[in-house]
Amino acid sequence: MMVADMLSTKEMNAELHSKTLDPVVDEILRILKILQNEDGSWGTQENEFDRAFTTSWALRAIHELGESNVETKGVVYFKKILEDISYAPADNFSRIARENFLKGFFNCAKILLNSPEIDPFRLKESYLTLLNLLEQRNWLSSISVVSYVLFGLKDVGIGSEFQKRATDILKKEVSFSRRDLVDLTPDVCLAMPDLLYDFIREPTNFLEKVESLSDMKIVHILIALELLEKVDRSLTSNLRSHILERFRRRQITEIDKKITKQLLDLTLLMRSGLRGHSLREKLQKFTSLISIESESPSEILFKVKLDKLAKDFGDLNVNALASYVTALSLSKEQYVYLLSPSQYNLIKDFFRQNTIPIPQKRELVFEIMTLGFFLTSFFSALFGLAQLTTYLGQEFAQLGFLKGNEWSLASLISVTIFGLVFWKIKRVFKVLRVIVKRS
Numbered sequence: 001m002m003v004a005d006m007l008s009t010k011e012m013n014a015e016l017h018s019k020t021l022d023p024v025v026d027e028i029l030r031i032l033k034i035l036q037n038e039d040g041s042w043g044t045q046e047n048e049f050d051r052a053f054t055t056s057w058a059l060r061a062i063h064e065l066g067e068s069n070v071e072t073k074g075v076v077y078f079k080k081i082l083e084d085i086s087y088a089p090a091d092n093f094s095r096i097a098r099e100n101f102l103k104g105f106f107n108c109a110k111i112l113l114n115s116p117e118i119d120p121f122r123l124k125e126s127y128l129t130l131l132n133l134l135e136q137r138n139w140l141s142s143i144s145v146v147s148y149v150l151f152g153l154k155d156v157g158i159g160s161e162f163q164k165r166a167t168d169i170l171k172k173e174v175s176f177s178r179r180d181l182v183d184l185t186p187d188v189c190l191a192m193p194d195l196l197y198d199f200i201r202e203p204t205n206f207l208e209k210v211e212s213l214s215d216m217k218i219v220h221i222l223i224a225l226e227l228l229e230k231v232d233r234s235l236t237s238n239l240r241s242h243i244l245e246r247f248r249r250r251q252i253t254e255i256d257k258k259i260t261k262q263l264l265d266l267t268l269l270m271r272s273g274l275r276g277h278s279l280r281e282k283l284q285k286f287t288s289l290i291s292i293e294s295e296s297p298s299e300i301l302f303k304v305k306l307d308k309l310a311k312d313f314g315d316l317n318v319n320a321l322a323s324y325v326t327a328l329s330l331s332k333e334q335y336v337y338l339l340s341p342s343q344y345n346l347i348k349d350f351f352r353q354n355t356i357p358i359p360q361k362r363e364l365v366f367e368i369m370t371l372g373f374f375l376t377s378f379f380s381a382l383f384g385l386a387q388l389t390t391y392l393g394q395e396f397a398q399l400g401f402l403k404g405n406e407w408s409l410a411s412l413i414s415v416t417i418f419g420l421v422f423w424k425i426k427r428v429f430k431v432l433r434v435i436v437k438r439s
Contacts, residue, residue, distance in 0.1 A: 042054045174195065
C-alpha cells in the first residue's frame with residue numbers, strides 16, 4: 001500500500017491518497033529487494049560483468065517504482081565497474097566485451113546518466129567511445145547488442161549517428177529472417193516495435209502465437225506494444241492477463257502458498273510437542289522441503305533440501321518480472337486507483353489541507369446554525385434599516401441628505417446581506433447532498 005508523502009504541491013499530495021501499488025507489482029518489488037546482492041547487483045553469475053544484464057532490468061523496475069535507496073545501490077554497482085576500468089572502454093575492451101554486460105550497460109543508460117552518483121560527462125564519453133569500438137568490430141555480430149543500443153539510448157540524446165547506422169544494420173538483419181515472432185523477440189521488438197504492426201493485424205492469431213512464447217519474450221512484446229502509438233488496448237490487456245496468470249501460478253501466488261504451507265506444517269508439528277522418531281515421520285509425511293539434521297534435548301536442527309526448493313520455486317526470472325513492471329509503467333498502470341473520479345472529487349479537498357476530519361452530521365448542524373444566524377441578522381437588518389432611515393429622515397430633513405432615498409439605501413445594504421444568506425443556503429445544501437449520496 002502506498003503511503004502519501006509530503007510533496008511539493010497540494011495537488012500531488014491529494015493524488016497519492018487515491019491510489020495504491022498494484023498487488024502483483026508490490027510482490028515483485030518485494031522479490032527484487034530481497035534478491036539484490038550486497039554489491040547492489042542482481043543475478044547469481046560469479047563474474048560481476050555478467051550480472052549487468054539482470055541488474056539493468058531490475059534497476060529499470062526499481063527506478064519506475066521510486067525506490068531511491070535500492071536504486072542507488074544498483075547504480076553504485078555500475079559505478080564501481082566504471083571506476084575499475086577508469087571510464088576507458090578502449091583500454092579494457094577485452095574485459096567488457098561480454099554480451100550480458102553490453103546489453104545491461106546500454107539498457108539502463110538513461111538512469112546512469114541522470115544519477116548523481118556518476119559523473120555524466122565522463123559517462124557520456126565512455127558511451128561514445130564504446131559505440132565507436134562496437135561499430136568497428138561489427139557490433140560483435142550480435143543482434144541483441146545492437147537492439148539494446150537502440151532501446152537503451154532511445155531517449156538519451158547521445159550517439160545519434162551511431163544509432164542511425166545501428167538501425168540500418170538491424171533492418172538489414174531482420175530482412176533476412178523468416179519474419180516470425182520468434183525472430184523479433186525478446187530483443188529486436190524492443191529496438192524496432194513498429195515491426196509488430198505486421199503481426200497485430202490479426203489479433204486472435206497474434207495472441208495465440210505470443211502465448212506460446214517464454215515469459216521473457218511475452219513481456220518484451222508487451223513493452224513493445226506500449227511503445228507503439230496506435231494499438232488496440234484490448235490486445236495489450238489480454239496479453240497482460242495471460243502473463244499475469246503465468247506469474248501468479250509459477251512465480252508468485254501459488255509459490256508463496258506452497259512454501260508457506262510447508263513452513264506452517266513444521267510450526268504446527270513443533271507446537272504439538274512431537275519429538276524423536278514421531279516428529280521425523282510426521283515431518284516426512286507433511287513437509288518434503290525440510291528434514292531434521294540433528295536433535296538434542298535443548299534444540300533441533302533442520303535442513304532445507306535446496307534441489308527441492310529450486311523445483312518448487314520453478315523459474316524465478318528476475319528479468320521477466322522487472323520487464324513486466326516496466327511495461328506497466330509505460331501504460332501508467334503500475335498503480336491501482338481506489339476511487340472513481342467522481343468519488344475522489346468529493347473528498348480530494350480534504351487531502352489538500354492538513355486538517356482533522358469532521359463528521360458530516362456535525363458539519364451540517366454547524367452550517368444550519370450559521371444559516372439561522374444569517375437569516376436572523378437579515379430580517380433584523382431590514383427592520384433596523386427601516387427604522388434608522390425614518391429616524392434619520394426626521395432628524396436631518398433640513399439637510400435633504402436622505403430625503404427620497406431612504407428605501408434605496410436600505411435596499412442596497414439588504415442585497416449585500418441577502419447575497420451572504422443565499423451563499424450560506426447553497427453551502428448547506430451542498431453538505432446535505434454529500435451526506436445523502438454517502439447514505
